[in-house]
Amino acid sequence: MNSILTSKWxxxxxxxxxxxxxxxxxxxxFTGHLGPDPVATLQHGTGDWTLRFLIFTLFITPLRKMLKxxxxxxxxxxxxxxxxxxxxxxxxxxxxxxxxFDFAGMLKDVGKRPFITVGFAGFVLLIPxxxxxxxxxxxxxxxxxxxxxxxxxxxxAILGVIHYYWLVKSDHRKPLTYxxxxxxxxxxxxxxxxxxxxKRKVAGSVPVAEPPTAETA
Amino acid sequence: xxIKRASDLKYSDVTPKSVYLNRRKFLATAAVGGxxxxxxxxxxxxxxxxxxxAAATQLSVALKSPFSTTEPETxxxxxxxxxxxxxxxxxxxxxxxxxxxxxxxxxxxxxDGEVERPRKFSMDEIFKLAPLEERIYRHxxxxxxxxxxxxxxxxLSVIANLVQPKPTAKFVAFESYYSPNQMPLGQxxxxxxxxxxxxxLDEAMNPLTLVCVGMYGGTLPNQDGAPVRMVIPWxxxxxxxxxxVRIKFVKDQPPSTWNIQNSHEYGFYSNVNxxxxxxxxxxxxxxxxxxxxxxxxxxxxxxxxxxxxxYAGMDLRKYF
Numbered sequence: 446m447n448s449i450l451t452s453k454w455x456x457x458x459x460x461x462x463x464x465x466x467x468x469x470x471x472x473x474x475f476t477g478h479l480g481p482d483p484v485a486t487l488q489h490g491t492g493d494w495t496l497r498f499l500i501f502t503l504f505i506t507p508l509r510k511m512l513k514x515x516x517x518x519x520x521x522x523x524x525x526x527x528x529x530x531x532x533x534x535x536x537x538x539x540x541x542x543x544x545x546f547d548f549a550g551m552l553k554d555v556g557k558r559p560f561i562t563v564g565f566a567g568f569v570l571l572i573p574x575x576x577x578x579x580x581x582x583x584x585x586x587x588x589x590x591x592x593x594x595x596x597x598x599x600x601x602a603i604l605g606v607i608h609y610y611w612l613v614k615s616d617h618r619k620p621l622t623y624x625x626x627x628x629x630x631x632x633x634x635x636x637x638x639x640x641x642x643x644k645r646k647v648a649g650s651v652p653v654a655e656p657p658t659a660e661t662a
Numbered sequence: 663x664x665i666k667r668a669s670d671l672k673y674s675d676v677t678p679k680s681v682y683l684n685r686r687k688f689l690a691t692a693a694v695g696g697x698x699x700x701x702x703x704x705x706x707x708x709x710x711x712x713x714x715x716a717a718a719t720q721l722s723v724a725l726k727s728p729f730s731t732t733e734p735e736t737x738x739x740x741x742x743x744x745x746x747x748x749x750x751x752x753x754x755x756x757x758x759x760x761x762x763x764x765x766x767x768x769x770x771x772x773x774d775g776e777v778e779r780p781r782k783f784s785m786d787e788i789f790k791l792a793p794l795e796e797r798i799y800r801h802x803x804x805x806x807x808x809x810x811x812x813x814x815x816x817x818l819s820v821i822a823n824l825v826q827p828k829p830t831a832k833f834v835a836f837e838s839y840y841s842p843n844q845m846p847l848g849q850x851x852x853x854x855x856x857x858x859x860x861x862x863l864d865e866a867m868n869p870l871t872l873v874c875v876g877m878y879g880g881t882l883p884n885q886d887g888a889p890v891r892m893v894i895p896w897x898x899x900x901x902x903x904x905x906x907v908r909i910k911f912v913k914d915q916p917p918s919t920w921n922i923q924n925s926h927e928y929g930f931y932s933n934v935n936x937x938x939x940x941x942x943x944x945x946x947x948x949x950x951x952x953x954x955x956x957x958x959x960x961x962x963x964x965x966x967x968x969x970x971x972x973y974a975g976m977d978l979r980k981y982f
Binding site: 480481482484485542543545554557558559560611612614615616617618 | 737739740741743744748752754755805807850851852853923942943944949951952954955956
């Protein structure tokens with residue numbers, strides 16, 4: 446298992462796998478198989494995959510701790526960047542076909558429609574995370590500040606679910622499913638944080654400073 | 663605090679050098695890829711033959727209505743594979759799949775309430791109550807997309823004149839067929855079923871209001887509301903209730919499904935109106951299926967000449 450996870454081919458494999466939904470959508474677009482409303486299919490498809498990749502990203506830390514597979518961290522940045530990749534495509538399907546690339550009109554719409562406001566906010570919050578995703582940026586920022594900044598992904602995941610929930614007319618099963626995943630993953634973190642704090646208290650009044658690494662976020 | 667340790671992630675891990683294609687290789691790959699795309703399209707077409715409903719029977723259309731638009735019709739394939747018919751699932755592609763075995767025969771429509779001659783019409787009778795007209799209408803969904811459909815039917819006033827509404831009749835209530843056995847997904851739709859709709863009496867008597875028994879020259883496919891539905895072209899699509907089993911003339915404004923679901927978002931009138939937005943999205947524009955950019959939505963969906971007078975003096979922001 447370890448050697449599979451640390452093999453450089455595992456990353457290539459995950460990369461290609463993560464690219465598959467986009468490739469499928471592109472394929473269907475060029476072959477005319479996106480259905481009667483291709484724009485809506487693209488909007489829903491890229492939106493779905495954004496939420497899925499946010500959830501995959503949030504799964505990494507619980508999985509590596511529960512399964513004791515620290516090597517899983519190798520995939521987290523890639524999955525996070527794929528969430529950003531899909532949200533960019535999602536945003537383009539809105540800015541282009543819906544708003545005809547009219548930036549002023551788009552901003553007006555963003556201000557007026559709560560579900561778009563929320564979705565747009567979630568998208569904007571991911572931009573600094575994508576920019577600071579390089580090793581150089583982590584070094585420059587320092588692990589502690591970098592980790593705090595990257596907690597914004599929790600906010601984006603919540604906003605993403607609200608965005609979807611508010612869009613749906615009556616059948617809320619899908620947004621609620623995403624919501625359940627996000628809630629469980631965030632609750633796990635809250636639980637882990639409480640357990641961690643207790644342990645530190647038991648260990649002594651002086652907290653032991655662990656050497657911070659990018660891995661502990 | 664500065665991290666001294668370098669991250670274990672390197673870009674070369676993500677994309678190994680062997681994959682950084684040189685230009686010649688890239689071009690070759692692109693050519694092969696293009697060929698594969700064409701071949702794939704052929705294979706895809708083989709694997710997913712058009713699921714066009716085989717059951718549609720040709721109807722003899724006696725006249726072409728002057729109410730018809732000259733705009734290009736939306737393809738039959740799109741109109742039969744992009745449906746909001748929540749009894750058969752909430753995804754647009756669901757009804758085409760799940761309504762295949764919907765039993766629409768025998769079928770009858772009960773017409774009663776505040777009328778002199780209540781009666782039940784069999785489907786055979788409904789097909790013959792009046793000469794069938796083809797009416798090519800614009801159809802605008804509240805969600806912001808639209809289609810142009812050649813419907814077949816006749817004005818609802820034909821049926822009204824047969825049952826003779828009493829002076830006490832002020833509204834008309836419509837009810838769809840609902841059976842959890844035939845429509846198991848209805849329970850998950852999140853709306854109250856059977857589906858119900860309503861019109862004011864003058865709206866019901868407007869010649870544009872169509873009792874629809876077919877489209878594109880044939881009978882209605884199940885997913886489009888077989889065997890008989892309403893089409894009210896100046897209102898959002900959800901007012902055009904499908905698979906009707908009852909038409910009741912009533913004294914008071916009847917309940918309607920989406921209004922029950924959320925009265926703040928879906929009014930009883932629900933006239934197409936680009937100036938009154940849905941609380942969650944704009945109604946100023948719509949996407950015609952088959953087009954990329956949105957087009958402006960027309961007041962009363964472009965049927966103002968025929969219907970605007972019915973709403974003279976009404977605050978359409980209040981009565982949305």
